[in-house]
Amino acid sequence: FFRVREGLLITLPPLSISSITASGGGVLLQWGAAPGSEFRVEWSSTLAPPSWAPFTNSVTSGNPDFNFLDDGSQTGGPVQTRYYRLHQVR
Numbered sequence: 001f002f003r004v005r006e007g008l009l010i011t012l013p014p015l016s017i018s019s020i021t022a023s024g025g026g027v028l029l030q031w032g033a034a035p036g037s038e039f040r041v042e043w044s045s046t047l048a049p050p051s052w053a054p055f056t057n058s059v060t061s062g063n064p065d066f067n068f069l070d071d072g073s074q075t076g077g078p079v080q081t082r083y084y085r086l087h088q089v090r
Contacts, residue, residue, distance in 0.1 A: 015086055026071035029084055032064050038089040041068045043075055047083055058089060 019030040029041065039059045042052035053075070059068050072078050 015088060017084065017086065020084075026069050026078075027082070027084075028067060028069050030065070030067045031086065033061075033066055033088070035061060035063050037061070037066070039066065039068075040087045040089055041070075042085050042087060043070065044083045045079060045081060052085060054087075 015031065015033065017029050017031050019028075021028045021030075033039070037060070040054050041059060042054045044052050055068070055070070055074050059066055061067075070082070070084070075082065
């Protein structure tokens with residue numbers, strides 16, 4: 001027994017950081033997502049760490065443009081290599 005349904009399947013694109021810009025003020029991350037979403041940004045100094053370190057603040061936006069500035073205050077200042085990832089909270 002099986003059932004066939006007709007309808008619209010909406011597939012969202014995978015979440016990814018669209019822009020990373022380094023300047024004297026830190027590293028700016030930018031990405032797009034549905035307005036009202038909430039994200040936690042995490043970082044590591046290695047690409048495959050045993051665990052990622054989360055930043056203390058979450059990121060929200062009332063429009064589809066999200067950004068986060070790593071000013072070094074939570075990561076011990078500027079370093080040569082740093083990796084970032086996003087975790088969608090809601």
